[in-house]
Amino acid sequence: MHIEKGEFVGIIGHNGSGKSTLSKLLNAIIFPTQGDVMVSGLNTKDHENLWTIRQTAGMVFQNPDNQLVATIVEEDVAFGPENLGVPPQEIRERVDRALAVVEMQAYAHQKPHQLSGGQKQRIAIAGILAMEPECIIFDEPTAMLDPSGRREVMETIRRLNRDKDMTVIHITHFMEEIVAADRIIVLDKGKVVMEGEPRMIFRQVKRLKEIGLDVPQMTELAYELRSEGLKIDDDVLSIEEMVNALCQ
Amino acid sequence: MSVEIKNLSHTYSEGSPFEFKALKDVNITIEDGSFIGIIGHTGSGKSTLIQHLNGLLTPTSGSVLVDGKDIFDAKKAELIALRHHIGLVFQYPEHQLFEETVQKDVAFGPKNQGLSEEEIDQRVKQSIKMVGLDFDAIKDKSPFELSGGQMRRVAIAGVLAMEPSVLILDEPTAGLDPRGREEILAQIKSLHSQKKITVILVSHSMEDIGKMVEKILVMNEGEVVFFDTPNRVFTEISTLESIGLAVPEVTYLMRRLKEKYPEIREDIFTVEAAKKEILKVIRG
Numbered sequence: 001m002h003i004e005k006g007e008f009v010g011i012i013g014h015n016g017s018g019k020s021t022l023s024k025l026l027n028a029i030i031f032p033t034q035g036d037v038m039v040s041g042l043n044t045k046d047h048e049n050l051w052t053i054r055q056t057a058g059m060v061f062q063n064p065d066n067q068l069v070a071t072i073v074e075e076d077v078a079f080g081p082e083n084l085g086v087p088p089q090e091i092r093e094r095v096d097r098a099l100a101v102v103e104m105q106a107y108a109h110q111k112p113h114q115l116s117g118g119q120k121q122r123i124a125i126a127g128i129l130a131m132e133p134e135c136i137i138f139d140e141p142t143a144m145l146d147p148s149g150r151r152e153v154m155e156t157i158r159r160l161n162r163d164k165d166m167t168v169i170h171i172t173h174f175m176e177e178i179v180a181a182d183r184i185i186v187l188d189k190g191k192v193v194m195e196g197e198p199r200m201i202f203r204q205v206k207r208l209k210e211i212g213l214d215v216p217q218m219t220e221l222a223y224e225l226r227s228e229g230l231k232i233d234d235d236v237l238s239i240e241e242m243v244n245a246l247c248q
Numbered sequence: 249m250s251v252e253i254k255n256l257s258h259t260y261s262e263g264s265p266f267e268f269k270a271l272k273d274v275n276i277t278i279e280d281g282s283f284i285g286i287i288g289h290t291g292s293g294k295s296t297l298i299q300h301l302n303g304l305l306t307p308t309s310g311s312v313l314v315d316g317k318d319i320f321d322a323k324k325a326e327l328i329a330l331r332h333h334i335g336l337v338f339q340y341p342e343h344q345l346f347e348e349t350v351q352k353d354v355a356f357g358p359k360n361q362g363l364s365e366e367e368i369d370q371r372v373k374q375s376i377k378m379v380g381l382d383f384d385a386i387k388d389k390s391p392f393e394l395s396g397g398q399m400r401r402v403a404i405a406g407v408l409a410m411e412p413s414v415l416i417l418d419e420p421t422a423g424l425d426p427r428g429r430e431e432i433l434a435q436i437k438s439l440h441s442q443k444k445i446t447v448i449l450v451s452h453s454m455e456d457i458g459k460m461v462e463k464i465l466v467m468n469e470g471e472v473v474f475f476d477t478p479n480r481v482f483t484e485i486s487t488l489e490s491i492g493l494a495v496p497e498v499t500y501l502m503r504r505l506k507e508k509y510p511e512i513r514e515d516i517f518t519v520e521a522a523k524k525e526i527l528k529v530i531r532g
């Protein structure tokens with residue numbers, strides 16, 4: 001598979017389908033048993049590329065607990081840039097900016113372990129943002145967030161992609177989160193089984209359900225209404241589109 | 249089992265600069281055999297609240313009565329016995345897993361309950377199946393070599409194997425794939441209706457809450473905002489949004505459709521119900 005610079009790619013697949021394995025391969029945390037992974041033209045197998053690759057492709061994991069390292073929130077966010085040798089004054093600015101993006105400034109002096117799950121998740125994202133990578137791989141970053149936290153993080157991700165031209169690889173079990181992706185890749189038992197624009201992927205309701213996945217709620221509702229004989233397009237993705245379809 | 253929470257307050261790190269009032273005078277009664285959902289923004293105190301129900305956290309003030317008995321007045325032995333009846337699935341499953349193999353991990357709870365080998369074996373098999381995993385394929389694996397979603401399923405199986413009378417699940421479906429989410433919720437629902445156990449489900453999915461529970465407890469900054477039926481709670485859209493929550497997608501849709509179809513119902517929380525209602529108003 002090939003992912004372009006500035007692309008927003010959604011990855012879905014059942015539990016154990018290989019999503020996290022794939023993301024760790026991209027980030028040079030694990031290495032291919034066979035084949036190669038190239039990040040910005042660098043092979044992850046070459047040891048001297050390791051740090052460049054990890055800085056180029058930042059990663060936000062499924063569980064934030066495993067990536068919070070410091071005893072104070074702002075130190076945690078500063079950890080990445082410190083390791084990259086960023087000058088202290090700039091670290092300060094980056095940390096403030098990153099915390100502002102995830103709306104956690106008020107918690108800058110708290111202890112990470114005292115935060116609730118969703119709050120930790122936002123700090124983990126700030127920690128990666130502070131390294132200013134070109135590409136971020138999000139491995140289910142919203143799994144633990146409340147509705148507004150999820151909206152906020154998704155807006156953050158979209159903004160980073162749109163305004164900063166950051167390449168985004170977004171792994172999720174929430175189909176609604178990737179309706180606006182450039183492309184969706186579907187994994188099943190370690191293999192790519194579908195690939196294409198969201199509208200084209202989600203139209204295949206039956207196929208997705210067969211491999212344990214789902215479609216956005218509005219797509220499902222459209223599918224159900226169609227099967228009852230209502231004339232509705234099979235590629236409805238959002239509430240807006242559904243309202244239009246039902247109110248013409 | 250019924251659970252009564254009286255004037256419950258909890259302050260973390262009391263007296264230190266990090267003092268934090270996570271629960272403020274919470275009063276609710278959860279009736280025997282009921283199915284309760286808890287929603288609230290991250291940090292609103294949901295996990296803090298439920299950790300009081302099996303004695304993992306001790307109240308700063310107030311009390312928790314299980315079947316009328318104050319669990320923090322109970323002797324240690326009684327508290328331990330009580331914990332066997334109250335199953336808690338933690339928010340982060342990997343904190344709950346620690347044995348070398350999946351089979352041993354799921355057997356841990358029932359073993360502590362002093363059940364016979366045979367009974368333990370049977371429960372382990374049954375509960376691993378209930379969470380949608382293949383027993384033979386997974387029993388000898390290390391829990392730490394599983395994917396996130398697989399770990400979560402194993403953690404849930406471990407609690408189900410204890411056959412608790414009160415089942416508390418802290419965001420159990422986070423990280424599960426769509427089929428897994430559906431299967432596990434269906435299992436919980438059938439446990440609730442068949443064995444009449446009390447279920448408390450913490451979730452950020454308004455869809456799951458709307459589909460599953462009889463009453464919703466809405467928390468905000470350590471306080472109870474609502475404790476009422478989904479019908480009543482999900483009509484409070486502006487209050488819910490102001491505290492970081494939402495209503496199910498289809499509920500938003502129904503509101504939008506009202507402009508064209510004034511007679512359409514708004515107390516719709518599932519795709520299934522939305523389909524019926526839309527067909528009804530369109531076909532007359």
Ligand SMILES: Nc1ncnc2c1ncn2[C@@H]1O[C@H](COP(=O)(O)OP(=O)(O)OP(=O)(O)O)[C@@H](O)[C@H]1O
Pocket residue numbers: 013014015016017018019020021022062392393394395396397398423425
């Ligand atoms: N450290 C490990 N050792 C051995 N097998 C592993 C290890 N980590 C993962 N696996 C296995 O590899 C497969 C893919 O796992 P992976 O974590 O990539 O899945 P995933 O798609 O991210 O799943 P989820 O949706 O649950 O996060 C699974 O079958 C899992 O059990």
Ligand SMILES: Nc1ncnc2c1ncn2[C@@H]1O[C@H](COP(=O)(O)OP(=O)(O)O)[C@@H](O)[C@H]1O
Pocket residue numbers: 113114115116117118260261268269270288289290291292293294295296297
């Ligand atoms: N061990 C702790 N020490 C101090 N504060 C804590 C601790 N655990 C949680 N908190 C704080 O208590 C509040 C409630 O947390 P929690 O019950 O985990 O929320 P929820 O489960 O609703 O997301 C949060 O503001 C959190 O930061």
Ligand SMILES: [Mg+2]
Pocket residue numbers: 019020021062139395396397
């Ligand atoms: Mg994973």
Ligand SMILES: [Mg+2]
Pocket residue numbers: 116117294295296339418
């Ligand atoms: Mg919690």
